[in-house]
Amino acid sequence: MNTNEVTVVANQYANDASLAQTPLHHAQLDGNSSSGTATQNAGVRLTERELTGQLVLRIRGDLSAASKAIEPVLGIGLPSTLKSTGNPASSSGPSLAWVSPDEWRLLCPIEQAFENEQNIRNALSAVGELSHAVVNVSGGYTLLDISGADAINVLKKSTGYDLRDKNFPLGKVVGTAFGKTSVHLLRTGEEKWHIIARRSFADYTWLWLQNAAREYGLKI
Amino acid sequence: MNTAQPGWLTNMFLIHCPYCDEHREEEEFHASGQAHLPRPLDPDGMSDEQWGEYINYRISARGAHRELWHHSAGCGKFFNVLRDTVSYEIYGTYKAGEWLELPAGVSEPRIAKGAKRAHEPSGGEGA
Amino acid sequence: MITDRELRIQQVRRLSTGGDIDRAKPLRFTYNGSPLQGYEGDTVASALLANGIDIVGRSFKYSRPRGIMTAGIDEPNAILQLGKKGGTQTPNVRATEQPLFEGLACSSVKGWPSVNSDFMGLVGKVGGSVMGPGFYYKTFMFPASFWMTYEAVIRKAAGLGRSPKEPDTETYDHMNHHTDVMVVGAGPSGLCAAMAAAKTGVDVMLVDNHSKAGGEITARATAQLIDGVPATQWVESAMAELKRMPNVKVLLNTLVNGCHDHNFLTAVELRQDHLAPKDRIDAVRQRMHKVRASELVLATGAHERPIVFANNDVPGCLTAGAIVTYVKQFAVAPGKVLVVGTNNDSGYEAAMAWHEAGLKVTAIADSRQNVSSDAHQAAVDAGLTVLTGSVVTEATGSKRVSGVYIARINADGSKVEGEPRSVECDTVATSGGYSPVVHLSSHTGTRPVWDEQAIGFVPGKTFEARHFCGSVTGRHALSECLAGGVDAGAKAASAFIAANQMDAPSSASFAVPTTTDPKVAATQALYLAPHTHKPSRAPKQFVDMQNDVTAAAIHMATQEGFENIEHVKRYTALGFGTDQGKTGNINGLAIAAQQLGKAIEETGTTTFRPNYAPVSFGAVSGAHVGPLFDPKRFTAMQQSHLDNGAEFEDVGQWKRPWYFPVGNETMDEAVRREGRATRTSVGLLDASTLGKIDIQGPDAREFLGRVYTNAWAKLAPGRCRYGLMCGEDGMVMDDGVTACLSDHHFHMTTTSGGAATVLNWLEIYHQTDWPELDVFFTSVTDHWSTMTISGPNSRKLLAKLCQDIDLSAESFGFMDWKPGTVAGVPARVFRISFTGELSFEINVPAHYGAHVWDCLLEAGKEFDLTPYGTETMHVLRAEKGFIIVGQDTDGSVTPMDLDHGWAVNNNKPFSFIGKRGMAREDCVRDNRKQLVGLKTKKPEVVLPEGAQAVELDTDPDDTPVPMLGHVTSSYYSMALDRSIAMALIKGGIDRYGDTIAFPLLDGRIVHAEICSPNFYDPNNDAQKG
């Protein structure tokens, strides 16, 4: 790291993968455990993604120029309002999700987070008259995938957002209230959604989903 | 991404976020009081009374009212809501720094003594 | 054990044929412990009536016996306690709405000790004279303390239900929905509306509280033809078609209870209440659906209102519609001999149903002088006695109707003409017309309007996207309901299509079903049947059964000067019961208006608020109970804290280790051990809950300078600074250390509780006032795990795990930060101290938090590294006089009051937030409360936090005693081996050395000396170590 730079970019990844714990590490979601009344025909499947690189991109100014600058770095450009680009269904992505008019979330393999951060900063710096910031938040969120025929019902119990196909097509991403917390919700398939929840709320979110899925049967 | 503390029965408005450009449930938002209260450019040149009015005096409107709302569980942006405090009809929402005229037939509300009526931002005073 | 056959014989009032019940499926149930039998398809009410149960409760004020009066949600009397024991009980269940199931146990709640006992009747009569109208105000306003006693006695006597004390054993949840068109009510008009809307292709949700659609058609087994088939058959095929359509969702057994702003509806679905407990599956019992509808169609129907007459509460008095329903739907005749009193054609339907069931109808008293309608003609043709221009003036009997008086009346229905004559009967059915169910339409504040033609209130105008059809519009003829439904449904759909700029469907249309209405005669506006005596002299004429409000009481209210209907309502308690006056409101309003000599539209109506009918607390709470009541936030080190036996403290939603007891240690013992270890060797604190905000941009410094009270222009990269944040009023709102990562990049920390507030604070200023500043704020609270090692051995400990940072005091000074590697992971280490000891705050990405924490515990063993919690942290910081915002400040404290003038820089070019506020006259006056330290004269005495200070020479009898301030923090200090406290004391900073007094609640007066709050290591040598 060079503190003479105007911003600090540091590799926050330790090369020993075994040192890291995802937010729901202790819940042992990696096994084939199950819960609920009808696990044989579980209507809901829930998994936590492995440790994933997560960068917050903040950009104000000429967004199409910014998008053009980023595309050679990531292979994807900036998505427009409530959209995503890339492959959000997989943690290796890379994918970009719209968060706010000046904010996006990049998901990429954890080993690539530092390189991406540097390259994105350089690319954006090369665009004149652009305000930008990049923040590594890989430790701050749990990444959950929920799928199955009854996943929609679990989500309807959890959020007041309009989840109907005509309002929530594939690839759309929204920040919304979820139980008594808030998450980002991204549709990754016909019966599949991705949930980004704050790390400190991971246990609550997991407990909430587990409870809501009970009547449908839950498979991990 | 901010932490929201959504209520679950008391939130009933359907609010259009001008940044997400969608109607969303009230539980995604927080109301942040009266809109269009630009911070004075020269606080130190103001009398105690003037400063007191800035920080304490608010419209207690019966009728059309402009409020600042925060899309706290969504995009995190602050925006303005023009609504009727009696019927709770929302006439429109608009971004910070912008202005929305009252719809035809709707008049400015009577306001509390000392409170400043909202006015279109003039550019020099912030929003 | 009693046999089914023996039980069947007890169903004395069950008709031998007919009804929508399954006689092959008898169900056993108990009422007040007695075994009874009903059939599948019964409600509790129909089963009780079948068994000849006349009395289901005693009245609130007068303890009069009461019987079942209606067959629906408007029932005021038959309010029962369901379930036998414990948490499975449900209070205040309407017998008319509860499906019967095998093994159901119910009991009356009105009456103590028994509904049949006259014991309470005696008390009731005494109470009756005491508890006149307005008794809430007159009798119980003073003394207030007695109210609790009175209320308990009255509640018990009146039996307003017993709330079980045990936890509810069943589960509940909420589910959200969005729909283009929502239709409330699946009667004929609602079905047509749903059909018409659905045919256009928009999403439709149809909700009804009954288990079967059809509304009045189902309840009355209407024989009228629709599209050439019996109405009941038309309902079935319409429902079948709706259920086939993929864009339609039908919810039955679901009562829409609230109609909130912008068409947000709350509806409770009873998913298991109709099942015996043994048949209930392990799933939610009740689900609250929360529906956002773009367009709303209210087809909520109407409630039949009874006619008010003397002794109209004697068991055996029912509404005419209820008689029809019990006879036709349930094959129960709630008596043998019927008299009908009516002002419209509906009463004839009851008479004919009774007659066709082979029972005797002695008379139909129709208040109208001349009647020419099909219903009237049918009764005449059947040979029934029809007395026009007549009313039932009074019922006789006490526990059951034994007869009635019928009198001729004048044309406007205000006076009796001639002598009333006695007529034999045991059952009285009255119909006073229909009151549209306008409740939902007025939940958001829209006042209903009086419709002279409908003789009822209909929904008022609203800006909301709402449509109305069927009886709620005051038009009750079936043909009008069908046509109105189609019209409302089509309008709702086209409004949605237009608003969403969709293409209108080409072929989609739904033709109005055809039907031929019978010829009807207009309803007469008659609410209170006149009596030979005026209401104050006549036997009680009940308007509101649940609150025992009589016509006389309403007259009295108007005589006492209450002219506003809202006041009359509060004075008499009209409509205050759990039935919300569904049967009584209109009659009450009309009687008040009549007495005031006003038209009903002049007196107006009361408003209705959610909920339309009582909702269980379970349904309101949903899944937000137990561990899901409120989110619990954990740090990445939670598992280790649990393993180490931590006790936890709530800090906002965070669960923070409070202390780590070893063995049987008390908190005091643990805190002393943890504190001693930190001061003498090294302690370890999980500080991850601190709010952390990443700030980037060329204007980051400028922004910090505006929101903090001190200067940030020159803070060099690699350095940290403590800052105070104030509100515009100049009062301290948060504090924390912010590190300069590089010229345009800062890492801000906030208090644990203030994290969200501060981020919003920064954003609101940036977004609304200073958008020109080029800066970005990002919450990184959850991204970083933060652990503090504190104590003389902390450097040695860190050195074991960190080789790439020069930890020497020369290289890594106090208030420096450095990047490096700790325990093999990338870290940011801050040399800051909240204990006054040499401290290092280690920040690592949270996925490494547990690993680094465990490594610290392992590496620290040789130094007896001791994890400590928030309690020890509080003591250690207090020994140094470090403040905690929110504990030592309360929103009325400026930085100067804290003696933190060193953290305020008034020379900054920008008038920072708080500068103008703290310059106000009141903020610079002498004698403000200021933060000081306190040492009690007796060192072992620990002052309670909150203790009030007075001067030593204060005369306690010279009240009010001048107060000097109060204790904000108080502990026993291990380091000083004495008590210490911090306090806000008037002019305290200039009073070091003075002794003041603290009179405590227990009578002790503690003397303490004012001193500097920097109790320990006043020269701050340790932290510089």
Ligand SMILES: [Zn+2]
């Ligand atoms: Zn938004």
